Amino acid sequence: AIFVSVLFAPALSDAYPFFSRQVGRDCTFCHSVFPKLNETGRMFRSGGYRLPAEAEWKEVKDLASIPAAIEVEVEAAYNDLAAGGAKSHSSDLKIEEIELFAGGAFGKTGRVSVNSALTFEEAGDGVDVGIRKAFLQVNDLLGPTGDGTLNFRAGKWDIGLPFINTIAPISNRYLAESAIGVLSIEKKALELNGTFTSEGETLTVTHRWAVGASREDVESDDKLKGAYALYSVTFQEDYSLGALVRTGEEATGGEDESYTRYGVAGEAELGPTILTLGYFRSEALYDANDFLVEAFWLPRAKVKFGIRYEYLKEDGGQGVSSQTLMARYNILSNAYIQAECRLLSDEDHVTSTNEDETKLRAFLVAVF
Numbered sequence: 001a002i003f004v005s006v007l008f009a010p011a012l013s014d015a016y017p018f019f020s021r022q023v024g025r026d027c028t029f030c031h032s033v034f035p036k037l038n039e040t041g042r043m044f045r046s047g048g049y050r051l052p053a054e055a056e057w058k059e060v061k062d063l064a065s066i067p068a069a070i071e072v073e074v075e076a077a078y079n080d081l082a083a084g085g086a087k088s089h090s091s092d093l094k095i096e097e098i099e100l101f102a103g104g105a106f107g108k109t110g111r112v113s114v115n116s117a118l119t120f121e122e123a124g125d126g127v128d129v130g131i132r133k134a135f136l137q138v139n140d141l142l143g144p145t146g147d148g149t150l151n152f153r154a155g156k157w158d159i160g161l162p163f164i165n166t167i168a169p170i171s172n173r174y175l176a177e178s179a180i181g182v183l184s185i186e187k188k189a190l191e192l193n194g195t196f197t198s199e200g201e202t203l204t205v206t207h208r209w210a211v212g213a214s215r216e217d218v219e220s221d222d223k224l225k226g227a228y229a230l231y232s233v234t235f236q237e238d239y240s241l242g243a244l245v246r247t248g249e250e251a252t253g254g255e256d257e258s259y260t261r262y263g264v265a266g267e268a269e270l271g272p273t274i275l276t277l278g279y280f281r282s283e284a285l286y287d288a289n290d291f292l293v294e295a296f297w298l299p300r301a302k303v304k305f306g307i308r309y310e311y312l313k314e315d316g317g318q319g320v321s322s323q324t325l326m327a328r329y330n331i332l333s334n335a336y337i338q339a340e341c342r343l344l345s346d347e348d349h350v351t352s353t354n355e356d357e358t359k360l361r362a363f364l365v366a367v368f
Helices: 002-008 018-023 039-046
Strands: 031-033 068-083 086-106 112-123 126-142 150-159 184-199 204-214 226-235 239-252 255-270 273-283 288-300 303-314 319-332 335-346 356-367
Touching: 031 288, 039 184, 039 204, 126 184, 150 204, 184 226
Parallel strands: none
Antiparallel strands: 068 086, 068 356, 086 112, 112 126, 126 150, 150 184, 184 204, 204 226, 226 239, 239 255, 255 273, 273 288, 288 303, 303 319, 319 335, 335 356
16 A cells, blocks of 8 residues: 555655655755665765755754655566576565665754664565664764764664665675675674765865674674774765775684685766776685676666676686676656566576576565
């Protein structure tokens, strides 16, 4: 009922998530291809969900609307799998996910920021409920109010670079996350982070950094076994470079094994095209390298196309290749239909039990 009302009720045709309502602007102000952030969106997020130009924020009792939003995602899928010479086919139609978001910056100076996401996913005949993210951030420990020069964050979120992380327009997970864990989803951590910008006569440069300690899945009672650091720099809002390093221990085969993972990536916005290149490596029980090329083409406001290619290779094994094509049409500013086709070749079963997979997926998504 919620999904149908979003598509057909005129009163909801201009409804946006709570961040958009908070700043009084369209979602495209912060997103290039939802949920991918542009530089304005990255400034908004790194500043604790505040725009530097704003002089004052509000107490909870003074907010004009509830700081919450909901996303509904319906998926139709077809899989063609091959493993050990046997082929199988499957198809399904389901409510892939309902996600509830809440958060924002609170207090007259926006000193405290909160973000949370609760997910409901269809699983068999039941529903899996999970906390996608839930964290609190204390802003402006140093520097001017609203700049986010030094902040402290605690809770649960995704670890990645500001311009490339686990939340992406293409729904298939990055191999850098699902196979080798350089990028991480739903990681509990403590973090210091900050942003600072230098402006010259012809060049504006924005620096972002973070250092943190993360909770790992280990056999010992001491769970705070991970550490990470990241840095990125953006030139003129259009060109970004970044690096991420992670180290720690994790349970493997009943024992805690040490790991080191790192990645470097770059992104350029060239007119209607966004191009991302990345290299990721994991040094653990099995060493592996992952190469990423991803591009989005935005010919019109309502039409988006994307392509992703990843090649992953464990040392001493055969390589894994993954190619995904994506096309999206925005029905409304807050509702879209998306189609994807992924081809996966994995002879050594690094990513799954399947040697070859063709996956076709179609989504109908509404966010309000």
